[in-house]
Amino acid sequence: MSAVVLLLFSIAVLLVGYVTYGKWLAEQWGIDEKKVTPSHEFEDGLDYCPAKAPVLLGHHFSSIAGAGPINGPIQAAVFGWVPVLLWVLIGGIFFGATHDFGALFASIRHKGQSIGEVIGQNIGARAKKLFLIFSYLTLLLVVAAFASIVAETFKATFTETGAVDTVASAANASTAMISLLFILIAIAFGFFVYRRNASLAVSTVIGVAAIVACIAIGLNWHPLYLSSTTWMVIVGLYILVASVTPVWILLQPRDYLSSFLLYGMIILAVVGIIGSHPTLDIPAFTGFIDTVAPTGSSLGYLFPALFVTIACGAISGFHSLVASGTTAKQLNSEKDARPIAYGSMLIECVLAVISVCAVGYIWKDYAAGTTVTPTVVFASGIAGMLSKIPGLSNTYNIAYSLLVLTVSVFCLTSLDTATRLARYMFQEFWLEPGETREQATGLKKTLTNPYLATAITVILGISLGLTGYANIWALFGAANQLLAALGLLAVAAWLGNIGRNNKMLLFPMIFMLIATVTSLALTIKNNILAITAGGAGIGWCYIRTILGILLIVLAIVLMVEGINTLKSQLQKTNKQIS
Numbered sequence: 001m002s003a004v005v006l007l008l009f010s011i012a013v014l015l016v017g018y019v020t021y022g023k024w025l026a027e028q029w030g031i032d033e034k035k036v037t038p039s040h041e042f043e044d045g046l047d048y049c050p051a052k053a054p055v056l057l058g059h060h061f062s063s064i065a066g067a068g069p070i071n072g073p074i075q076a077a078v079f080g081w082v083p084v085l086l087w088v089l090i091g092g093i094f095f096g097a098t099h100d101f102g103a104l105f106a107s108i109r110h111k112g113q114s115i116g117e118v119i120g121q122n123i124g125a126r127a128k129k130l131f132l133i134f135s136y137l138t139l140l141l142v143v144a145a146f147a148s149i150v151a152e153t154f155k156a157t158f159t160e161t162g163a164v165d166t167v168a169s170a171a172n173a174s175t176a177m178i179s180l181l182f183i184l185i186a187i188a189f190g191f192f193v194y195r196r197n198a199s200l201a202v203s204t205v206i207g208v209a210a211i212v213a214c215i216a217i218g219l220n221w222h223p224l225y226l227s228s229t230t231w232m233v234i235v236g237l238y239i240l241v242a243s244v245t246p247v248w249i250l251l252q253p254r255d256y257l258s259s260f261l262l263y264g265m266i267i268l269a270v271v272g273i274i275g276s277h278p279t280l281d282i283p284a285f286t287g288f289i290d291t292v293a294p295t296g297s298s299l300g301y302l303f304p305a306l307f308v309t310i311a312c313g314a315i316s317g318f319h320s321l322v323a324s325g326t327t328a329k330q331l332n333s334e335k336d337a338r339p340i341a342y343g344s345m346l347i348e349c350v351l352a353v354i355s356v357c358a359v360g361y362i363w364k365d366y367a368a369g370t371t372v373t374p375t376v377v378f379a380s381g382i383a384g385m386l387s388k389i390p391g392l393s394n395t396y397n398i399a400y401s402l403l404v405l406t407v408s409v410f411c412l413t414s415l416d417t418a419t420r421l422a423r424y425m426f427q428e429f430w431l432e433p434g435e436t437r438e439q440a441t442g443l444k445k446t447l448t449n450p451y452l453a454t455a456i457t458v459i460l461g462i463s464l465g466l467t468g469y470a471n472i473w474a475l476f477g478a479a480n481q482l483l484a485a486l487g488l489l490a491v492a493a494w495l496g497n498i499g500r501n502n503k504m505l506l507f508p509m510i511f512m513l514i515a516t517v518t519s520l521a522l523t524i525k526n527n528i529l530a531i532t533a534g535g536a537g538i539g540w541c542y543i544r545t546i547l548g549i550l551l552i553v554l555a556i557v558l559m560v561e562g563i564n565t566l567k568s569q570l571q572k573t574n575k576q577i578s
Contacts, residue, residue, distance in 0.1 A: 001081060001284065003357040003385075004277045007270065010089060010353040014346045017093035022342040025098060028501045029105055033335035038112030038328060046246045046450075047420075048112060051330040052200060053340065058256030060327045061344040063417040064100075064319045065262055067407050068312025069351040071374040074359045076309040077366070078292040079302050080285035081356050087306055088356075091314030092349035095508040097342040099484055100319045102491035102505065104341040107324035108331055111436070114424055115324045115490045119558075120433030122493040127561045131486060132429045134554055135321060138479050139422035142318070143239070143461030144469035145476075146415040151232045151465075153408045154179070156225035164225040171401075173225055175408050178218030182409065185210045186254035194248040207257045215405070229466065235415070236462040243420040244454050247330060251416065258413050265406045266347075268399065269354045272385035275392075280360030294369045300522060304515040308477045313352030315512065317483020319345065320490075325421040358382050379403035419457060426453040471540040475547055478519040482555055485512040489562040496569035506566075513559060517552055524548040 039050040051059070076084050106118045116135060120128030154176035156169040166173075189207045192198040226234070242250055286292060290299040299305040312319070323341055331337060355374075358381030365371040371380055383399040386392055427437060427448040437448045446452065488509035495502035527541040527548070 001280045001282070001360070002277065003273045003280050003360065006081070006085070006280070007273050007353055007357060010085065011350060013089050014092065014349055017089075017097070018343060018346055021093055022097065022101070022338050025101060025342070025504070026338050028504070029102070029495065030500060031105065031334050031337060033333050035334055037108050037331050037333060039330050039332060042111065042329075045248070046244075047326075047424075048329045049247050049252070050332040051247075051252050053332065053336045054200070055252055055256045056327060056330050056332070056336065057340050057344065058259035059252055059330070060255075060322065060340050061347060062255040062259045062262065062410060062413045063322045063326065064312065064316070064344060065348055065351070065410060065414075067375060067410065068316060068318075069348045070355045070378045070407065072310040073313045073352045073355040074366075074374040074377050075299070076306050077282060077356060077359045077363075078286060078290045078294065078299060079288075079306055080283045081280065081360060082284045083302060083306055084310065084356055085353065087310055088313050088349050088352045091307075091310070092346055092352075094504075095484075095512070096315035096319070096349075097345035098504060098508065099315055099488055099491075100323050100345045101338060101342040102495075103320035103487050104323035104328055104331070104337050105334075106491045106494050107328035108334065108337070109494075112329040112331075113324070114421075114428055115320050115487050116425065116428055117433065118324070118490045118494050119486075122490065122497050123558075123561050123565045125433055127558055128433055129429065130554060130558055131490075132425050134479075134486075134551075135483065136422055136425040136429070138317075138476070138483060139321070139418050139425060140457070140461050140464060141469060141472070141476055141479075142418040143415065143422060143457065144465035145473060146411050146418060147232060147235045147239070147462055148465040148469065149411045150235050150408075150415060151228045153411065154224075154226070154231045155228040158227070166225065169225050170222065173222035174218045175405055176224055176226075176231070177222040178215055178405065179409060179412055180224075181214035181218060182211065182258070183250070183254065185214060186250055186257055189257060190249050190253035193253065204257075204260075207253075208260050211257060211260065215402075232462055232466055235412075236458050239416055239419040240454060240458045242416045243423055243458075244450055247326070251326065251420070252330065255413055255417075258409055261406045261409055262351075265403060266351060266354065268386065268403070269358070269382045272382050272389070272399075273354070273357050275389035276385040278361055278385060278388070280357065281363040282356070282360035292367050294366050294372045296369065304519040304522075307512070307515040308481050308519045310352070311477060311480050312348055313355070314349070315481070315484050315508070317480045317485075317487055320483065320487035321421050321425075322417060325424050326417060354382070357385075361385055375404060375407050378407070419454065419461070422457040422461070423450060423453045426457060468540070471537075472544060472547060475520075475523065475544060475551070478516050478523065478548075479551060481512055481519075482516040482551060485509050485516060485555070486558055486562075488512065489559065493562055493565045493569075496566055502566075513555060517555055520548045520552050524552075 039048050042048040073084050110118050116128050116132040119131050157165045159165050193203050288302045358378045359366055361381040379400045383396045386399045387396040430444050430447045440448055488505045492502040492505040524545050527545045530541045
């Protein structure tokens, strides 16, 4: 299969989807650019702060992207490029982008509050509590995982005598230095744009140039050689401060500038694919069971593995938390909702297709199990294609390093966002549907304090990251896609309550619920088999089994309440018609 044809065909399909289906959704739901958004109505300079569309697009895209649209498609490529491509394109347009757009729109019509609040006001208080507990625990797992990934990316390597191996640690130390310098650049950018009214265009050019400079500095000067544990503590302190800092100081400018790294990575990949125009070795379809198993562990059956493994590249529940958490509080106008939410998801789909091209380019090494880490597969494939272009034969090492660095930077970006989202969830849990923190009194007022909520979140998340999060990470894929199903349910319930068309959400909701429950059931079965077989790690098998059962029960309870809400809406509509 030609990589150029695959890429250009996919981009064309996604563009058509944005122009046609995305526009139709906006019309069906009643997007109104004249309505005052929560960022203006509740502007507080901390969380509610209007942002220019390009800046907010950068924040939203940076927060939802990370390594997700790279890891999932590469891992799912064991089923062949056809199933992956079909799910990325169909799932992206009709599932993921619809889910993200709907979550953002529902949130801005609910004072910029989370999907949990949308559920509370449109399904019930109990459903809200259950959803927020589930979302908060999922975000704690994200904080633990991403903090650990960042610490591992930054950590130094030590010799047997305890001395720092500066040669082996150079790459990690460079990444740490570049990331720290990047934070300083973002703060300066935010100050000049938001407090000195500097031109966004001019500031962007200077900011991008500063990023290039900080990369050059970090590659040549990186004096920090610290252990993983030390970096975990530093990262914890960073997110403790960053997630309660006014969004204009760090979150908006950092995510906006970091998005240019991601855009640059995509452009670099497109140049590599078109310039080298390779024929991919990857099979079109390998079968309904993963027999390739490059890591030594099979993904199992195509259904549900394909739909749980490819998350951010097609649909991801984490996106609804970002859309209804930070993005909704910064949206300047409702007309920006479609390009920011629907558009960002489709750009992720492009990145997912590029990932398929990357793994297809080095398929023999991937299938043989010699190159299997998704980030390495992606960087190796794209850098390999770039080096095949006439005149760029010596660029492999440079391109590889820049691609790995870009992916690493986004882990820190997503970590900050996830911490802030978890804080929102913790605060909203103690409030009744429709109630705000300003209306709370007594203990409820204390528990919804942003500093207390953040401190609890960071302590729990970092502690989990230092202990055993990896032992339950296998459940994250299913938990994330369960969030997507619940997000679709919340938006459908709200649209039904206000008399708007919600039918386009019902099939994606049901499909994702079935895929999630099936995946959880298989996980429970495998862990029960491991328990009966005995051996090491049996304690974690019990924990994963219990958590899997709880997730299924949660899904059933919330879905029953949601379906009852949808049924009552339908009965009410039928009575009005008759």
